[in-house]
Amino acid sequence: MSSSTTLAQILERPDVWRGDALARAALPGVPTGFTDLDRELPGGGWPRGGLTELLPRHRGVGELSLLLPALARLSRDELAWLVCIAPPYLLYAPALQAGGVDLSRLLVASAPGRDAAWACERSLAADGVGAIVVWLPEVQAAALRRLQLAAEVSQSLLFVFRPATCASQPSPAPLRLALEGEGEHLIVHLLKRRGSAQPLPLPIAVQRPLRLRHALARPASALPAARSLPRTAIA
Amino acid sequence: MLPDLAVRERAIEREQAALRRLACWAGGFTSEVCCLPPSMLLLEVAASLRLFGGAANLCAGVVAGCTAQGHLPRAALAPTPLAAQWLxxxxxxxxxxxxxxxxxxLGSLPLSVLALAAADEARLASFGARSLADLLRWPRAGLARRLGPGLVADLARAxxxxxDPRQRFIFPELFADRLELPMRVEHAPALGWAARRLIDALCGWLAARGGGISECVFEFGHxxxxxxxxxxxxxxxxxxxxxxxxxISRVLGERLQRLQLPAAVEGIGLRAEAPTALVGHSRSLFAERGEGAGGESMAGLLERLQARLGDDGVHALSAVAEHRPENAWRRVAAASLTGGRSPSSLLLAAALRHSAAGPRPLCLLAQPQALREQAGRPQCGGPLRLLAGPERIESGWWDAAEPDALGDVCRDYFVAISRCDEWLWIFRCRSGWFLHGVFA
Structure with a gap:
């Protein structure tokens, strides 16, 4: 066997990739619902069997809206279960339903402290769980590493939300995204992925409440008309 | 000669209890069990061979299960019960x-397996019989004349x-069993191993009765x-x-992790009082996703989460057709989901689709958070820019008198964006501006 075939064989492996191209994923990813983002992710979507770390700079930049198309697809088309662990706010059922998520396939676990990582590991071991969304603001690197190993043997998507200050720390996650809002767009910085580095931020057009009706017709800085509300109360 | 030999008295009642527990456990293999005190169990397995993958697999399963129950079994399989006993x-x-x-x-067996009276055994020896083969070769009429009809009838039955009809073991109506531990156990997690024997017996009993349990009671005697x-x-x-x-053992394990024992445990009792009929299920043709595909099932996951996080720790969501945002959703017991869709939630979802409302945030604050107002504009880490609205949500007088209800509201909701590009859902009411949701 010549050495060139050996090298070619090695490059066939999903865990080996060239530095100037995207790695090939062992399993095709779940489409994110945003073509620009799909093109930049190895596997063409959110990676199955891997930890995806999401680092939103502020709350409310559209961090969940970014996941919503994939979650809707998993729950409705693949009939897979979604597990949300330790959300910092109440997940609002009508909005999830409007986003296309099948509520009868959604479990919410309020797990304080270290129980969140435990619940996450258990959910990864279960059959039929399509995606796990977990908020781990104070997770240790060792716990994150364990979650990554657990994710590798499962086929579920695992999204971990951490504060943006963690971006400078090393992480075992194969995919790390920093999220930032800019006007109507959500700016995605690909901090880490399998394959060549992507220094340019990606503007993603996530669903914004503006696109629906009720948009203000006049300049938003003006005071809204308080129809029957007494002006004295808001002085 | 053996100074450290511990002599214990034989406890016949406990032996019999152990045999009954084993009979219950054997219900997992067949419902036709026969108890032969002091130490023999007969299982009629002809109907179970296919389910357990052949005679060899079944035998191996029975022996392994008996060993796990703490017994040293000697097992034999034969077409007739008496022959199986002798073998x-x-x-x-x-x-x-x-x-x-x-x-x-049977021929190669010694005569001692017949457990004959001493006089009869001596008599047979004087005839020159050494093994069962000799007995089977001789003419039956002569044997019956010399040793009575009993032995000949036994040979014919074998x-x-x-x-050879046998009396069936009657599986009790309620399962209640108790296991004395060989030594005191101080730490709760160590009890899971011993409790496994009781759980196995319980599951055998349930299999024989064709039922399942959704609640059982463990009692740890100190x-x-x-x-x-x-x-x-x-x-x-x-x-x-x-x-x-x-x-069951996984859920028990999670509960034991958090159990504080007031004293060392000597015995474990297990009661199951309300077995419910369990609908049989077909095995899937292809090992796909779902129950039995290798991992834990969703119901199993739910139980483990509930065992550790508490019943309120895990829930599902349901949308409700109601205009006040706090009331437009509801927590649902997660168990109702894994059991199948409830028709009521389907109806609600259908009703909701017709009511087109303004934008709703993915995250709602548990309590609206008051915002300062400066120069006529609400503040949240800087002035907020209003992008859409107002959406008037008001009224709700009908539950104003109820203790925890929201009551009458009058609010104007806006979509606002903060200086650091946070998309917020805020409202204004008589008492000022409030932050109510985050468009996450």
Whole structure:
């Protein structure tokens, strides 16, 4: 066997990739619902069997809206279960339903402290769980590493939300995204992925409440008309 | 000669209890069990062979299960109960499938397996009989004249020439069993291993009755002393009726992790009072996703999460057709989901689709958070820019008198964006501006 075939064989492996191209994923990813983002992710979507770390700079930049198309697809088309662990706010059922998520396939676990990582590991071991969304603001690197190993043997998507200050720390996650809002767009910085580095931020057009009706017709800085509300109360 | 030899008195009652527990456990293999005190169990397995993958697999399963229950079994399989008994007493580990093979297999057994009276045994020895083969070769009429008809009838039953009905073991109506531990156990997690025997027996009993349980009660008896604490009672609730021993032990394990024992434990009791009928399920043709595909099932996951996080720790969501945002959703018991869709939630979802409302945020604050107002504009880390609205949500007088209800509201909702590009859902009411949701 010549050495060139050996090298070619090695490059066939999903865990080996060239530095100037995207790695090939062992399993095709779940489409994110945003073509620009799909093109930049190895596997063409959110990676199955891997930890995806999401680092939103502020709350409310559209961090969940970014996941919503994939979650809707998993729950409705693949009939897979979604597990949300330790959300910092109440997940609002009508909005999830409007986003296309099948509520009868959604479990919410309020797990304080270290129980969140435990619940996450258990959910990864279960059959039929399509995606796990977990908020781990104070997770240790060792716990994150364990979650990554657990994710590798499962086929579920695992999204971990951490504060943006963690971006400078090393992480075992194969995919790390920093999220930032800019006007109507959500700016995605690909901090880490399998394959060549992507220094340019990606503007993603996530669903914004503006696109629906009720948009203000006049300049938003003006005071809204308080129809029957007494002006004295808001002085 | 043996100074450290501990002599213990034989406890016949406990032996019998152990045999009954084993009979219950054997219900997992067949519902036709026969108890032969002091130490023999007969299982009629002809109907179970296919389910368990053949005679060899079934035998191996029975022996392994008995060993796990703490017994040292000698097992034999034969077409007639008496032949199986003799083979088990003689050699053990014999597997004879057909009647034709039987005389040859029985022939090699010594006469002692027949457990004859001493006089009869001496008599047979004087005839020159050494093994069962000699007995089977001789003419039956002569044997009957010399040793009575009993022995000849036994031989005929063993060879399948005469019917041999046995009394069935009656599986009790309620399962209640108690296991004395060989030593005191101080740490709760260590109890899971011993409790596994009881759980296995319980699941055998459930299989024989064709039922499952969704609740069982463990009772940990403490050692007797001057101030003996009352037994610790642990009620184990499961997400749905089951008879899977793995599932029950996993949930028990999670509960034991957090159990504080007031004293060392001497015995474990297990009661299951309300078995419910369990609908049988077909095995899937292809090992796909779903129950039994290798991992844990959703119901199993739910039970483990509930065991550790508490019943309120895990829930599902449902949308409700109601205009006030706080009331437009509801927590639902997660167990109702894994059992299948409830028709009421379907109706609600259908009703909701018709009511087009303004934008709703993915995250709602548990309590609206008051915002400062400066120069006529609400502040949240800087002035907020209003992008859409107002959407008027008002009224709700009908539940104003109820204790925890929201009551009458009058709010104008806006979509606002903060200086650091946070998309917020805020409202204004008589008492000022409030932050109510985050468009995450």
């Amino acid at each position: 088990a007493i003689g050699d053990g580990d014999q597997c004879c499938r057909t009647l034709d093979e039987l005389p040859h297999r 060879l399948g020439e005469l019917p 050692e007797s002393g001057a101030r003996r604490p009352p037994p610790t009672v642990l009620v184990l609730g499961l997400a749905g009726a089951t008879r899977d021993p793995e599932r």
